[in-house]
Amino acid sequence: MEATRRRAQQRGKGKTSERIEQTSQWGRAWEVDWLSLIGVISLLCFAPFIVFYFVMACDQYECSITQPLLELYRGEATLLSIWARTSFLTWTAAKIYTAWVSFQVRFVANMRKLKQFLPGYVGGVQDGARTPAGLINKYEINGLQCWLITHALWFANAHYFHWFSPTIIFDNWIPLMWCCNILGYTVSTFAFIKAYLFPTNAEDCKFTGNIFYNYMMGIEFNPRIGKWFDFKLFFNGRPGIVAWTLINLSYMAKQQELYGHVTNSMILVNVLQAIYVLDFFWNEAWYLKTIDICHDHFGWYLGWGDCVWLPYLYTLQGLYLVYHPVQLSNYHAVAVLLLGLIGYYIFRSTNHQKDLFRRTDGSCSIWGRKPTYIECSYRSADGGVHRSKLLTSGFWGVSRHFNYTGDLMGSLAYCAACGFGHILPYFYIVYMTILLVHRCVRDEHRCSSKYGKDWKRYTDAVPYRLIPGVF
Numbered sequence: 001m002e003a004t005r006r007r008a009q010q011r012g013k014g015k016t017s018e019r020i021e022q023t024s025q026w027g028r029a030w031e032v033d034w035l036s037l038i039g040v041i042s043l044l045c046f047a048p049f050i051v052f053y054f055v056m057a058c059d060q061y062e063c064s065i066t067q068p069l070l071e072l073y074r075g076e077a078t079l080l081s082i083w084a085r086t087s088f089l090t091w092t093a094a095k096i097y098t099a100w101v102s103f104q105v106r107f108v109a110n111m112r113k114l115k116q117f118l119p120g121y122v123g124g125v126q127d128g129a130r131t132p133a134g135l136i137n138k139y140e141i142n143g144l145q146c147w148l149i150t151h152a153l154w155f156a157n158a159h160y161f162h163w164f165s166p167t168i169i170f171d172n173w174i175p176l177m178w179c180c181n182i183l184g185y186t187v188s189t190f191a192f193i194k195a196y197l198f199p200t201n202a203e204d205c206k207f208t209g210n211i212f213y214n215y216m217m218g219i220e221f222n223p224r225i226g227k228w229f230d231f232k233l234f235f236n237g238r239p240g241i242v243a244w245t246l247i248n249l250s251y252m253a254k255q256q257e258l259y260g261h262v263t264n265s266m267i268l269v270n271v272l273q274a275i276y277v278l279d280f281f282w283n284e285a286w287y288l289k290t291i292d293i294c295h296d297h298f299g300w301y302l303g304w305g306d307c308v309w310l311p312y313l314y315t316l317q318g319l320y321l322v323y324h325p326v327q328l329s330n331y332h333a334v335a336v337l338l339l340g341l342i343g344y345y346i347f348r349s350t351n352h353q354k355d356l357f358r359r360t361d362g363s364c365s366i367w368g369r370k371p372t373y374i375e376c377s378y379r380s381a382d383g384g385v386h387r388s389k390l391l392t393s394g395f396w397g398v399s400r401h402f403n404y405t406g407d408l409m410g411s412l413a414y415c416a417a418c419g420f421g422h423i424l425p426y427f428y429i430v431y432m433t434i435l436l437v438h439r440c441v442r443d444e445h446r447c448s449s450k451y452g453k454d455w456k457r458y459t460d461a462v463p464y465r466l467i468p469g470v471f
């Protein structure tokens with residue numbers, strides 16, 4: 001493996017060790033400390049069981065997350081008895097999942113012909129951000145088309161064709177989990193091997209010398225097959241995020257089937273999460289400039305995470321509401337709606353301000369004024385010195401990651417839509433808080449290595465990370 005690793009690095013068009021030395025100035029870690037390694041191994045071991053536990057708790061214990069533990073403690077259940085009651089992989093689920101993933105892959109190929117199809121929508125071929133090695137990748141942006149056509153077909157089936165029941169996803173939820181895991185592990189392992197044998201851009205590969213860290217956090221930066229099949233964009237966007245709203249619709253259909261009506265809480269969860277998903281696709285070109293695409297390498301964290309963690313744990317609220325059809329009071333429903341919409345407004349406006357500022361190189365207006373910013377410079381691995389700007393006005397003057405604060409408000413709204421009967425639907429806000437705080441720290445560490453003293457000037461100008469005066 002070591003020899004292949006060296007070969008892959010050297011294949012970076014004759015890049016010398018000096019170049020690799022320079023790359024280490026920013027981007028994901030080259031060295032793994034013990035704490036990170038323990039975190040990585042724990043996640044590899046426990047994350048699949050966390051997903052299993054939540055889904056099993058809903059299936060067998062009506063979404064109580066304490067009951068299975070209590071029964072195990074009292075000896076009323078054993079791990080084997082819980083396992084025996086859990087559905088296994090079925091042919092039906094395998095066929096549904098294969099059809100679903102193939103359908104999305106076909107779309108990526110076919111939708112290349114559709115470009116600017118709605119006014120204001122930025123689609124077609126777009127540039128990504130500069131990678132640590134100094135490359136700028138091109139991306140085919142067609143997520144909105146894929147989402148709209150997939151959902152149009154879903155509604156056409158539900159109301160007209162009746163090829164399959166709209167509850168199909170809920171009805172096969174546990175067998176489908178096996179399929180998602182198979183794909184998640186296959187893709188992550190394939191990406192891991194590919195990085196050694198035939199990387200897409202060898203200059204942007206990162207090897208830490210620790211196999212677990214490499215497998216989890218990824219080696220290749222932007223693995224691709226052919227010119228356009230980009231692993232990061234496809235796995236995060238297509239089977240993961242397109243599925244999110246379909247899964248919620250299937251839960252809604254199940255509520256209707258079981259109780260003869262759909263509760264206002266289910267409608268709120270569907271609407272608020274659909275806004276978030278649609279926002280992602282409408283702004284897919286902006287997504288190219290986010291940390292997932294610009295800084296994270298593609299490994300198990302993104303591959304398995306997109307295939308399993310995202311569809312199963314981001315949709316827990318809808319699943320919970322199938323078992324507990326909560327009807328909220330009008331006050332509660334309006335409060336949840338307002339929290340969700342205000343959170344979304346902050347999330348979108350903050351992201352938009354940065355995008356506008358960077359696109360126009362500061363020649364724009366933010367909150368009716370010329371933006372203020374810190375000029376900074378950084379070096380890429382090819383030795384080039386580049387200039388950049390860090391915005392210090394608008395929401396970016398309030399805190400360094402106010403977009404995360406808005407995202408967290410929206411996440412809390414999804415959870416609060418489920419009432420206060422159980423803690424399971426609140427897992428999402430706990431998880432998002434950990435994810436975004438960790439991401440914030442990770443990003444700031446990277447930015448500090450990238451911009452050096454200019455980053456210090458920025459943190460002096462905007463001292464708080466998420467909530468002014470608190471953190």
Ligand code: NDP
Nearest residue numbers: 290291292347351354389390391392396403404407439443
């Ligand atoms: P950001 O969009 O905040 O991007 C951070 C990058 O922006 C930094 O690395 C830096 O990159 C640049 N930057 C930082 N400060 C400034 C500034 N003041 N002015 C201009 N540029 C700056 O982070 P993410 O990519 O993590 O998040 C994007 C959105 O996605 C967020 O709203 C987040 O909430 C959401 N998200 C949602 C997740 C989910 O699972 N639902 C998961 C992760 C994110 P550079 O090197 O270019 O300077």
